[in-house]
Amino acid sequence: MYRSLDARGVSGCALRVLAVDGSIMGLFRKASSDLSLLIYLTRRFFYILAYGYRRNICNVITSSGATIGELYYRIAEKSKIHGCPAGVYPSLGIGGHITGGAYGSLMRKFGLAADNVLDAKIVDSNGKLLDRAAMGEDLFWAIRGGGGGSFGIILSWKIKLVPVPETLTVFTVSKTLDQDVGFKILSKWQQVPNKLVEDLFLRVFLSVAGNNGTKTVTMSYIEMSWIESIIYNSGYPTSRPPPTDVLLQAKSPIGEVYFKAKSDFAKEPITILGLKGMFKKLLEEDAALVIWTPYGGMMDKIPESETPFPHRKGTIFMIQYYRNWTESEKRPNRRIQWIRELYSYMTPYVSSNPRQAYVNYRDLDLGQNKFNSKGNCIEVQVWGAKYYKDNFKRLVRIKSKVDPENFFRHEQSIPPLSY
Ligand SMILES: Cc1cc2nc3c(=O)[nH]c(=O)nc-3n(C[C@H](O)[C@H](O)[C@H](O)COP(=O)(O)OP(=O)(O)OC[C@H]3O[C@@H](n4cnc5c(N)ncnc54)[C@H](O)[C@@H]3O)c2cc1C
Incomplete structure (x- = not known):
């Protein structure tokens, strides 16, 4: 997996080749103002460290060039009773994903992947390879939730694995709006998702079903599990799921799509009036998706300043708004406009001062690094x-x-004070 980072305007000339854990990374710098940095992140290595296995201590070292699907598969290959509390979607790259936090079906019990990182290897802006001891606790704190592309290039993560039961249950309950008169089910769900026992992870997917004449909304309630649940939840057909080694292909289960996404955090249940307006807006689009992800459990127990990821105690659920389209879409701007309108409509029903957002759902509408005539970066506090x-x-x-x-x-990288 190749990652390229824009690094224009940096002077200096050096060519280094780093050998890290048996893999080769080339770090090329040249004096030209059109400088670029290209690093090959190997997907090859996963070391499962099972020392202290009896005490259930089990760690994995993974190259950041791998996808989380590959990581999950390699863990399951070695142990059916260990998992990694990272994202639901298997083709996410480990490098960027974990630097933003990385939530998934184990978050209510064990927190984010970033909460379970024990060590990391990073190449900093001077081309130095650093581990946790060498980078120090400040930088180690920053890379566990501060977002990708700001502090250096993560080459590998050492992550504490967590225990998962050998046999688990998943379920999906689909309801149409007609079957939830007065939003009774949705209102009830909003009272409990963060209070349920931490073993339960009940998400709500709101999508449009039916044709134009009789459009309605389907609600799917899902309890997630470990390796099979990764497949179950990935967008593969649930009636005939592929074998789990499909995760090694590092492919997106939904193919190549374009999309715009936004996020919110609900601190109070959304009122019936709010839900009515939200569904009215949802029904304007055919391929709209809104996902409610429950918080509580371990997410409540970790202090806001423990890592840069601050969305902790007091959050009932996270909201993701999502609209995708294919290359043949004639009016992508209209899709983007629609999601902006929905986001605007939701303002009174979600967190405020600040209106919180998940950094891994990068949203350039929230603001971008802009420079004034003196070269100072402005407007960063808003999205920051x-x-x-x-x-x-x-x-x-x-x-x-x-x-x-x-x-x-990049557009939303953390700026230094001097900018
Ligand atoms: C379909 C879909 C499903 C998703 N599901 C989840 C989910 O379940 N849970 C969740 O938490 N998030 C989820 N996300 C969001 C996901 O975490 C982010 O998109 C994340 O940025 C993916 O990381 P990446 O490395 O694949 O992406 P990239 O776009 O490659 O990278 C994202 C950022 O990180 C930087 N970066 C990449 N690699 C490195 C590295 N090695 N070192 C330093 N910086 C790096 C990049 O420069 C960029 O700024 C989902 C996204 C999509 C599109």
Whole structure:
């Protein structure tokens, strides 16, 4: 898996080849102003460290060039009773995914993947290869939730694996709006998802079903499990799921699509009035999807400042708004406009001051790094507070220390203080 990072304008000339754990990474710098940095992230290595197995201590070291599907498969190959609390969707790259937090079906019991990282290897803006001891606790804190592409290139993660039962249950209950008169089921769900026993992970998928004449909304209630549930939840046909080694193909189960997504955090149940308006808006689009992901459990127990990911106690559920389209779509702007309108409609029903957002659902509508005539980065506080709340200030301080020249940057990378 190749990752390229835009690094224009950085002076210096060096060519280094790093040999890390048997894999080769080339780090190329040249003096030209059109400088670019290309690093090959190997997908080859997974070391399952089963020391202390009896005490249920089991760690994995994984290359950040792998997908989480590959990681899950390799873990399941070695142990049926261990899992990794990362994302639901198997083709996500481990590198970017974990730097933003990485939630999945085990989050209510064990937190995010970022909460379970024990060590990491990173190439910093000086081309130095650092592990946790060498990078120090500040940088180690920043890369576990501060978002990708700001602090360096993660080469590998060492993650604490967590126990999962050998046999699990998943289920989907589909309901149409007609079957949930007065939104009784949805209202009830909103009272409990963060209070249920931590073993339960009940998500709600709201999508449009039926044709134009009789459109309605399907609600699917799903309890997730481990390796088979990864397949079950990935978008593969649930009636005839593929064998689990499909995860090694590192392919997206839904093929190549274009999409716009946004996120919100609900601190109070959405009122009946709010739900009515939301469904009215949903029914305007054919391929719209809204996902409610339950919080509570371990997510409530980890303090907001433990990692840069601040969405912890007090969150009932996270909302993801999603609209995809294919290359042949004639009016992508209309799709994007629709999702913006839905987001705007939801304002009174979700978190405020700041209106929180999940950094792994990057949303450039929230603001971008812009530079004024003096070269200072402006408007960063707006999107910074949404993704990180008060942790943003610490992220900026760390960035200023480890990458003062802003070598690693993009539209929403953490800027150093001098910018
Ligand atoms: C279909 C779909 C399903 C999803 N499901 C989930 C889910 O269940 N749970 C969840 O938490 N999130 C989910 N996400 C969001 C996902 O976590 C983010 O899209 C994440 O950025 C994916 O990481 P990536 O490396 O694949 O992406 P990329 O786009 O390659 O990278 C994202 C960012 O990280 C940087 N980056 C990439 N690799 C590295 C590295 N090695 N070192 C440093 N920076 C790096 C990139 O420069 C970029 O800024 C989903 C996204 C999609 C599209």
